[in-house]
Amino acid sequence: MSGEIDIDKDKKETSRRQVLKMMAGVATAGPFLYILLTMTGKKGYPFFLRPPGAIQEGAFNTLCIRCGKCAKVCPYDAIKIADMDAGVAAGTPYIVARETPCYLCPDLPCINSCPTSALDHSIKEREQINMGIAIITDREECLSLNGIRCEVCYRTCPLIDRAITLKVHPNPRTGRHTIFEPVVHKEECVGCGQCEHNCVLERPAIRVFPEEIIAGQIGRHYMYGWK
Amino acid sequence: MKKWLYIRRSIQFLIIGILLVQNFDKRFIIGDLNSMSILGVTLANPFTVLESFLGTGEIYLPLIIASLIVLAFYLIVGGRTFCGWICPLHLVLEFTDKIRNRISVSNNVLPRGTKFMVLGLVLVITVATGVPVFEILSPINSITHAIVFGVWMGLILVAGIILFEIAFMKRGWCKYLCPMGAFYSLLGWLSLVRVRIDKLSCTKCMLCKEVCLEPHVLESPIRGRHEIVVSGECTNCGACIDRCEQGALGFSFRFFTKERRYGQWQEDHRSYPSL
Numbered sequence: 161m162s163g164e165i166d167i168d169k170d171k172k173e174t175s176r177r178q179v180l181k182m183m184a185g186v187a188t189a190g191p192f193l194y195i196l197l198t199m200t201g202k203k204g205y206p207f208f209l210r211p212p213g214a215i216q217e218g219a220f221n222t223l224c225i226r227c228g229k230c231a232k233v234c235p236y237d238a239i240k241i242a243d244m245d246a247g248v249a250a251g252t253p254y255i256v257a258r259e260t261p262c263y264l265c266p267d268l269p270c271i272n273s274c275p276t277s278a279l280d281h282s283i284k285e286r287e288q289i290n291m292g293i294a295i296i297t298d299r300e301e302c303l304s305l306n307g308i309r310c311e312v313c314y315r316t317c318p319l320i321d322r323a324i325t326l327k328v329h330p331n332p333r334t335g336r337h338t339i340f341e342p343v344v345h346k347e348e349c350v351g352c353g354q355c356e357h358n359c360v361l362e363r364p365a366i367r368v369f370p371e372e373i374i375a376g377q378i379g380r381h382y383m384y385g386w387k
Numbered sequence: 388m389k390k391w392l393y394i395r396r397s398i399q400f401l402i403i404g405i406l407l408v409q410n411f412d413k414r415f416i417i418g419d420l421n422s423m424s425i426l427g428v429t430l431a432n433p434f435t436v437l438e439s440f441l442g443t444g445e446i447y448l449p450l451i452i453a454s455l456i457v458l459a460f461y462l463i464v465g466g467r468t469f470c471g472w473i474c475p476l477h478l479v480l481e482f483t484d485k486i487r488n489r490i491s492v493s494n495n496v497l498p499r500g501t502k503f504m505v506l507g508l509v510l511v512i513t514v515a516t517g518v519p520v521f522e523i524l525s526p527i528n529s530i531t532h533a534i535v536f537g538v539w540m541g542l543i544l545v546a547g548i549i550l551f552e553i554a555f556m557k558r559g560w561c562k563y564l565c566p567m568g569a570f571y572s573l574l575g576w577l578s579l580v581r582v583r584i585d586k587l588s589c590t591k592c593m594l595c596k597e598v599c600l601e602p603h604v605l606e607s608p609i610r611g612r613h614e615i616v617v618s619g620e621c622t623n624c625g626a627c628i629d630r631c632e633q634g635a636l637g638f639s640f641r642f643f644t645k646e647r648r649y650g651q652w653q654e655d656h657r658s659y660p661s662l
Contacts, residue, residue: 184554222442222517225435226528227422228536232413241532244540250523251532275422275429276439277447 205246207373208254209353211239212262212289213271213279217372223278226251230270230279236263239270255291257353257368262291264318264352287319292351292368293375294324294344302365307331307339313355313366314342323349342366346375391625395471399478406475406534419531420473421522422453429453433461434570438519441510458574464623466575470561470568471600471622475530476545477561483549484558495556497563499603499620506569521566558600575619582616582627583639584608595627595636615639 211230214220230253231239238260239253246252253270255262264286271279283289294313296302303310317324324342331337342355344366353368405416405423417424422431431453440446461469470477509521522528526548529541548560561568584605591609596602604618605627628636 218517219443222513222519223439223445225421225431225439226522226532227418227431228532229418229422229424231536232409232417241536241538243538244523244529244544248518248523250541251528273417273424275418275424275431275447275450275453277445277450281447 205242205249205254207370208242208246208249208252209257209292209351209368209370211253211255211270211279212264212268212286212291212350212352213274213281213283214291215278215280217370220278221248221252223276224252225276225278227275228253229273229275233269233273235265235269236260238262255353257356258364259357261353261357261368262289262351263354264289264350286350287348289350289352290371292353292370293346293349294351294353294355294366294368295374296342296344296366298365301361302342303360304340304342307333307337309340310360311340311342312358312360314340316354316358318352318354319348319350324355346371389629391629395624398472399475402473403475403478403534406531409535410537419535420475420527421531428456430457433458433574434567435519435522437570438510438513438522441513442517442519461571461574462577463579465578465580465621466571466573466619467568467622468578468580469571470565471624474527474567475534476527476548476565477622479530479545479549480552480558480561483552487553487557490553492554495559497556497559499563501563502565502569502572505564506566509566525567526560527567562601572619575621576617578619579641580623581639581641582608582621582623582625583614583637584616585635585637586611586614588633588635590633590635592632594630594632598626598630600624600626615641 208217210217210220211234215223226241228241228251231237231241238255240256242249242252242254244250266286268283268286271281271283274281296305299305304314311326314320314324314326322345324344327341327343328338329341331339351368351371355366356364356368359366402420406419409417415426420432421435422429424430429449431450433454436446436450436454512518512520524544526541526545529544532538533542552559556563582605589609593609596605596609599605600622601618601620604616604621607613607618608616623638625638628638
């Protein structure tokens with residue numbers, strides 16, 4: 161038995177030795193906290209594409225109890241869990257559409273597995289999902305917009321002809337061909353990320369973002385005369 | 388001899404096994420210690436649920452049921468049974484303590500109420516900012532998530548705690564800092580399964596206090612003020628029961644024992660001259 165028995169009595173006085181020890185303690189703990197804090201939020205999560213049915217980002221981070229069951233029940237392992245460097249969102253689920261998109265399972269296992277209301281349980285149909293909105297971020301690289309018959313995003317969209325439609329117009333470069341332009345309709349798009357996943361470019365020209373990042377909103381005081 | 392230690396270690400490793408096995412088989416058990424589905428029954432950690440409720444002010448009805456099941460369980464088996472038997476961080480820090488005993492350096496103590504202050508602070512911050520602090524900076528979550536999902540960065544926090552304990556404070560995290568433990572201590576004041584000391588065979592050798600994580604909880608039963616441990620901070624780990632050479636300690640239900648108050652102690656004192 162080394163040393164005396166620790167009977168855990170609160171010491172009344174603090175000696176100089178103890179103060180020095182405490183300072184040494186802070187000096188050891190300091191670097192760890194520093195590493196932790198510098199990692200927090202610096203690496204790679206510009207935004208989170210949340211699993212289907214996720215509520216508003218701020219409330220989501222609080223309501224989600226970080227059990228990760230949605231990630232475990234996802235049959236495609238599309239849902240990942242954020243690491244400590246995600247700051248407030250540490251431990252919450254997210255999807256990287258380019259790696260594995262949401263395949264919109266008809267029985268919505270992720271929503272059903274969520275023990276909280278962080279994933280909205282009132283969603284029963286996959287059309288009700290609103291994870292985000294797809295947008296063609298690079299119109300100059302998009303093959304379809306260059307007049308090539310690509311349209312992979314249109315073909316692979318689970319809501320083909322609703323979320324993405326093709327708009328045809330003449331190709332001014334050749335003067336005799338047609339450009340089949342994929343057009344995303346944000347009312348219909350659920351943000352599953354199939355288009356981003358399947359885009360044939362090395363880096364996708366079409367991407368999915370959470371609605372609050374890219375969707376415009378008309379002011380409440382403003383109205384169209386014809387609506 | 389070390390019966391309870393072996394039982395407890397099996398449970399602790401079983402929990403780690405349950406977390407680990409999800410990486411290979413997701414049919415029967417999924418989830419971490421915040422919420423777990425076992426064969427379709429959803430359980431939720433009441434402290435986590437409390438935090439999420441305080442942060443947003445809303446709660447999902449099945450979640451209340453899920454956490455009440457767990458709450459009832461700990462009200463029976465003892466609040467900090469979570470610490471002693473379930474928490475993987477506790478297991479890690481128990482082995483840290485063994486290393487510490489070899490290379491023992493300095494030991495410091497903090498006031499025992501510190502963890503309740505930490506708990507209060509965590510809850511106040513959660514209410515004020517809506518950020519569930521102990522969800523994000525939780526070393527328990529760090530370990531479970533490292534096992535279940537392979538996200539490793541939170542282990543830096545765990546490593547920091549291990550170094551802190553080796554260098555400065557014997558079991559400092561569990562005894563003085565963990566708000567989860569503080570929450571379960573509050574439950575522990577009411578719970579039923581208790582360590583009981585048989586007054587007639589106790590020789591007051593204090594070996595039980597030597598092995599105890601929270602030695603002050605044994606104070607009142609050793610002195611005969613109560614028959615059982617009344618403090619909520621007992622983790623029901625059973626180390627004291629294993630250590631006692633007289634077999635004077637054992638688990639007991641609160642219903643079956645009389646919680647003797649100070650006046651009765653004087654009576655006992657007269658009737659049992661061996662004391």
